[in-house]
Amino acid sequence: MTGTKTNVKEIGLYINGEYLNSSDNATFEAKNPATQEVITRVSEATNEDVDRACQTARESFENGPWRTMTVEERSVKLRRMAEIILERKEEIAHYDAMDVGKPYEATVGHEVARAANNIKFFADFVEKQGGETYPMGEEYINYTRYEPVGVAAIITPWNVPFMLTTWKLGPCLAAGNTAVIKPAENTPLSVSLLGEIAKEAGIPDGVVNIVQGQGGTVGTALTTHPEVDLVSFTGSTATGKHILKGGADTLKEVSFELGGKAANIIFEDANIDKAVPSSIRAAFMNSGQVCLAGSRILVQRSVLDEFLEKFKKAAMDLKVGDPQEKGTNMGPLVSKEHHHKVKSYLEIAKEEGAELIYGGGRPDLPEYLSNGYYLEPTIYVHDNPKARICQEEIFGPVVTILPFDTEEEALDIANDTDYGLNGVVWTENLQRAHRISHAVRAGTIWVNCWFVRDLRVPFGGFKKSGIGREGGHHSLEFFTEAKNVCIALQ
Numbered sequence: 098m099t100g101t102k103t104n105v106k107e108i109g110l111y112i113n114g115e116y117l118n119s120s121d122n123a124t125f126e127a128k129n130p131a132t133q134e135v136i137t138r139v140s141e142a143t144n145e146d147v148d149r150a151c152q153t154a155r156e157s158f159e160n161g162p163w164r165t166m167t168v169e170e171r172s173v174k175l176r177r178m179a180e181i182i183l184e185r186k187e188e189i190a191h192y193d194a195m196d197v198g199k200p201y202e203a204t205v206g207h208e209v210a211r212a213a214n215n216i217k218f219f220a221d222f223v224e225k226q227g228g229e230t231y232p233m234g235e236e237y238i239n240y241t242r243y244e245p246v247g248v249a250a251i252i253t254p255w256n257v258p259f260m261l262t263t264w265k266l267g268p269c270l271a272a273g274n275t276a277v278i279k280p281a282e283n284t285p286l287s288v289s290l291l292g293e294i295a296k297e298a299g300i301p302d303g304v305v306n307i308v309q310g311q312g313g314t315v316g317t318a319l320t321t322h323p324e325v326d327l328v329s330f331t332g333s334t335a336t337g338k339h340i341l342k343g344g345a346d347t348l349k350e351v352s353f354e355l356g357g358k359a360a361n362i363i364f365e366d367a368n369i370d371k372a373v374p375s376s377i378r379a380a381f382m383n384s385g386q387v388c389l390a391g392s393r394i395l396v397q398r399s400v401l402d403e404f405l406e407k408f409k410k411a412a413m414d415l416k417v418g419d420p421q422e423k424g425t426n427m428g429p430l431v432s433k434e435h436h437h438k439v440k441s442y443l444e445i446a447k448e449e450g451a452e453l454i455y456g457g458g459r460p461d462l463p464e465y466l467s468n469g470y471y472l473e474p475t476i477y478v479h480d481n482p483k484a485r486i487c488q489e490e491i492f493g494p495v496v497t498i499l500p501f502d503t504e505e506e507a508l509d510i511a512n513d514t515d516y517g518l519n520g521v522v523w524t525e526n527l528q529r530a531h532r533i534s535h536a537v538r539a540g541t542i543w544v545n546c547w548f549v550r551d552l553r554v555p556f557g558g559f560k561k562s563g564i565g566r567e568g569g570h571h572s573l574e575f576f577t578e579a580k581n582v583c584i585a586l587q
């Protein structure tokens with residue numbers, strides 16, 4: 098038996114280089130979703146604590162050495178931070194396995210490495226940036242500087258806590274800003290380590306601050322705070338709207354990566370043997386709690402039977418179980434509330450007349466996981482793209498297969514959504530691959546692959562899937578103010 102293996106010490110807020118209790122000593126529980134065991138207690142920030150974190154970040158931005166250091170000096174410290182993340186990869190992955198329910202094996206091997214690279218990539222990238230120069234004849238010359246904006250609020254979700262926080266923190270710090278981070282209340286553990294990691298890397302106190310607690314209170318206090326200039330957020334579209342409204346009075350700049358309902362389109366000329374394992378990953382990785390999930394699989398009718406047979410078999414082969422155990426492909430859902438929400442879609446699917454192909458129940462698990470928030474990988478076939486299970490972000494291991502006959506029909510279904518984060522196309526026809534990639538209204542299209550990430554490319558959503566883009570110079574544009582300097586030459 099594994100389950101919760103480590104005693105995790107109580108988690109404080111991290112402000113000005115110190116872990117602290119909240120001003121009223123209030124705490125909340127961090128729980129293991131595989132067992133419901135309490136892992137530890139976490140300080141719940143008050144408004145006073147959020148204010149302190151924001152004032153500290155402001156003071157450190159205005160008067161600390163971080164903003165005025167050379168880019169190279171900052172990058173040395175950030176590269177060290179990336180190294181420390183790798184040195185502590187087992188601990189970080191173990192924390193995410195415990196409070197997200199993420200399989201340890203995949204997290205330690207992939208997600209933590211990506212987190213380290215998020216920091217290293219921007220440390221290297223920022224050193225290579227130049228600016229624009231515009232001479233005006235012999236009389237004047239203009240040149241552009243990219244200066245840090247100020248204090249950034251970094252609000253991250255529970256599905257990929259550590260990796261997604263570093264994805265924002267890397268460019269934020271590389272550009273010379275200071276940060277107040279708020280991880281999701283469901284998953285406070287791994288992000289809390291970023292305070293001590295930043296300190297060990299030599300990043301001055303006050304540059305990285307972490308507050309913990311509920312979105313509605315702590316998140317709101319942070320994203321409406323007058324000292325916060327920027328909000329970088331990944332999470333639900335509903336929360337994105339709250340943050341946008343709350344930031345209006347102080348004109349905060351926002352970068353939002355929101356929900357998705359990606360179409361994964363399998364044409365009859367696709368290599369089905371490649372499409373099946375990739376579509377399984379896209380549907381069930383992290384128990385389907387992925388904004389980029391291929392949660393609608395559109396399959397051309399002539400290959401429907403073949404695809405269904407192979408896809409179902411591959412889903413049945415997934416090992417659902419203890420996230421800490423070697424070989425586990427799928428852990429539990431993150432929380433009781435989320436488990437309830439995802440299961441409610443099984444009722445909705447029944448009412449909507451979807452055909453259940455596999456799953457929908459509780460997997461067979463050892464006794465010590467009997468309280469865990471588990472659900473089998475679940476597959477439906479439905480012919481109504483307007484059904485709620487085809488329109489709403491379920492964010493669980495529930496996938497719907499929609500048959501289609503023609504390319505036009507596939508495109509209509511793919512674009513019939515409020516979301517536009519990503520899409521996937523499986524075809525061996527080059528012209529069709531381009532045609533469909535151009536016609537699907539989404540920020541990323543993967544052709545004959547899924548979730549392949551190059552950190553230089555723009556990443557973000559069309560429609561209700563986001564505002565702005567992250568990645569490479571897109572992230573740096575968000576985290577900097579462009580300044581023009583015009584000089585008289587005569």
Ligand SMILES: NC(=O)C1=CN([C@@H]2O[C@H](COP(=O)(O)OP(=O)(O)OC[C@H]3O[C@@H](n4cnc5c(N)ncnc54)[C@H](O)[C@@H]3O)[C@@H](O)[C@H]2O)C=CC1
Pocket residue numbers: 252253254255256279280281282310311312313315316317320331332333334336337339340354355356357387388438490491492
């Ligand atoms: N990456 C993604 O696309 C994600 C999508 N979701 C979607 O959202 C649904 C609901 O999940 P939730 O946990 O409720 O996500 P959420 O959007 O409420 O949580 C994400 C983060 O926002 C914070 N937050 C919540 N309300 C806030 C507010 N008013 N002001 C500032 N920060 C706030 C939370 O504390 C958390 O840190 C999921 O079922 C899923 O469909 C959730 C998490 C990530």
Ligand SMILES: O=C(O)/C=C/C=C(\O)C(=O)O
Pocket residue numbers: 256257261264331386387388389550556
């Ligand atoms: O690869 C990225 O930069 C972002 C990935 C985001 C998710 O996996 C998510 O929000 O679910």
